Structure formats: C-alpha cells, structure tokens
Amino acid sequence: MLADVYHLAQQVTAYSVEAELYWIIADRGRLAAQDADDPLCLAGAAWAFGNGLRETGYAEEAIRVVDEAAEAIRPRLEDASNDLRGMYGALHLHAAVTCAREGHDGDAWRHWDEADRTAERLPSDYAHTWTVFGRANTDFHAVSVGVDLRTPGTALSRAEAIDLDAMPSVERRSRVLVELARAQRQRKDPAGALHWMGRAYKASPETVRYTPSARGLVADLAKETRGPLKTDALHLAEEVGVLAA
Structure with a gap:
C-alpha cells in the first residue's frame, strides 16, 4: 500500500514540483516496492x-527498466491474475511509446503487438486500476506510437x-484527442489540429492545462494559425493559460 501511495504521488506531482522532490518520491516508491x-x-x-x-530524457534506461520488469513476470502469466497481466501489458505499452519517441519503428510496434496480445487475453471491459491498461488503452497507444514515429x-x-466511451479515464480520453491534434499538425492541417485540441480541452481541461506537450501544442497553434481560425486558436490559448506571441 505504501508503494502504491508513492506511485500515485509520483503521477500527481510529475509536472508540478521541483525535480529533486519528484525523484525522492519515485525512489522511495521503488524502495517500498522492493520491501513489499x-x-x-x-x-x-x-x-x-x-x-x-x-x-527526463533517459529513454534507454526507461526501456531497460520496463523490459526487465516485463521479463521478470512473464513466467507467471499462465496462471496470473488479470491485474498482473494488465501490468505486463502496461509495461509493453510503456516501452512501445518510448521506442517510438526514439524513432525505433520495429521495436515500438513489437512492444505494441505484445501488449495487444495481452489485452486479447483479458475481459473486453477490463482496465487496470491505475495504468488503465486494457483493450481501449492499447488501441489509444497505437495512435500515440504512430504520432511519435511521425x-x-x-x-x-x-x-x-x-472507442472513447470504452475508456473510463477522462485523462486518457483527452490525451488521445491531443495525439490526434498532433497528427493533424504533422500533416500541416491547422484546422484539424485545432478541432481535436478543442475536443481534448472539453474532455478534460486539466489534462490540457497541466501537460507540457498539450500546452506547447496550444501555444504553437495560437502562433501559427492564420485566417478566420486565428480567433479560435487565441481563445483556446487564453482558456488553457498559455501566452501567444
């Protein structure tokens, strides 16, 4: 329980405290898990x-940590609980996104495929308590992998x-809408990007306001959008609380 509380604290404080405090929380959570x-x-x-x-820019170390953890629980999967299988799948989704951000196409989809196979072995409506791993989150991550691979x-x-309605987490619903906005911006379609960012903000204002990548995209759209949509982009930037030069 102590480890879980530290993990929760780590997620809550990810973008809101000094780096030193964040890493103290993360390290104590890891030590508590080892004691458990x-x-x-x-x-x-x-x-x-x-x-x-x-x-924080340590992609290779992140991949190594989650890979080792996934391999450690792989032998237990045959008779595992749904939650252990869910965590196994979540580790592979984590690796998939990290590999995608590093431009490793084959590794990214290999990890996603393993997560996909895991999701198929779980009930269709299953969602892990705090990673939200399940069928819906696996599908959401496929969008993220595609975007991160550009x-x-x-x-x-x-x-x-x-299926947005299949996802119990409003934060994850908002995040996948942000990903769709990123995809449209990569296609140089500001109207499409602004549409999806507006939907993301409507789904969860807090997610857009307090996630650096989402805030950055809103600021970029406010600066880059031209014509009749400029007013909409500036209004969204004002709602999110970012400055548009």
Whole structure:
C-alpha cells in the first residue's frame, strides 16, 4: 500500500514540483516496492520509475527498466491474475511509446503487438486500476506510437478503431484527442489540429492545462494559425493559460 501511495504521488506531482522532490518520491516508491517483495508491486514500481526516466530524457534506461520488469513476470502469466497481466501489458505499452519517441519503428510496434496480445487475453471491459491498461488503452497507444514515429497517416488510421466511451479515464480520453491534434499538425492541417485540441480541452481541461506537450501544442497553434481560425486558436490559448506571441 505504501508503494502504491508513492506511485500515485509520483503521477500527481510529475509536472508540478521541483525535480529533486519528484525523484525522492519515485525512489522511495521503488524502495517500498522492493520491501513489499510482491511481483505486481515491483512491476508497478518499474512502470512508474520508467515514466520519470522517459520524461527526463533517459529513454534507454526507461526501456531497460520496463523490459526487465516485463521479463521478470512473464513466467507467471499462465496462471496470473488479470491485474498482473494488465501490468505486463502496461509495461509493453510503456516501452512501445518510448521506442517510438526514439524513432525505433520495429521495436515500438513489437512492444505494441505484445501488449495487444495481452489485452486479447483479458475481459473486453477490463482496465487496470491505475495504468488503465486494457483493450481501449492499447488501441489509444497505437495512435500515440504512430504520432511519435511521425507517421500521422498511420496514427489517424489506427484512430478509426478507438472507442472513447470504452475508456473510463477522462485523462486518457483527452490525451488521445491531443495525439490526434498532433497528427493533424504533422500533416500541416491547422484546422484539424485545432478541432481535436478543442475536443481534448472539453474532455478534460486539466489534462490540457497541466501537460507540457498539450500546452506547447496550444501555444504553437495560437502562433501559427492564420485566417478566420486565428480567433479560435487565441481563445483556446487564453482558456488553457498559455501566452501567444
């Protein structure tokens, strides 16, 4: 329970505290998981710690951490609980996105495929308690992988399979809409990007306001959009609280 509380604190403070405090929380969460000596808890610690590594520029270390954690629980999967399988899948989605951000196309889709196979072995409406791994989140991540690989056509094609209503997390619904906005911007379609950012903000204003990548995209749209949509872009920037030069 202590490890879970630290992991929750790590997620909440990811973009809102000094880096030193964030890493103290992350490290204590990992130590608590080691003391618990529970496979699910240890895998969760790797997932949470990997988030910190990835977002601070240590992609290779993040991939290594989640890979090792996934391999450690793989032998247990045959008779595993749904939550352990869910964590296994979440680790592979984590690796898929990290590989995609590094431009490793084959590795990214290899990890996504493993997560996809795992999701197929779980109930269709299953969602892991705090990683939200399940069928819907796996489909959402396919969009993210496509965007991070800078293949917007693939991302938009994958988006045809997603069902927003199947995702219990409003944050994840908003994040995938942000990803669709990123895909449209990659295609140099400001109208499409602005449309999806507006929907993302409507789904979860907090997600857009407090996620750096989403804030950055709103600011870019406010600066770059021309013509009749300029007013809409500036209005969204004002709502989100970013400055548009």
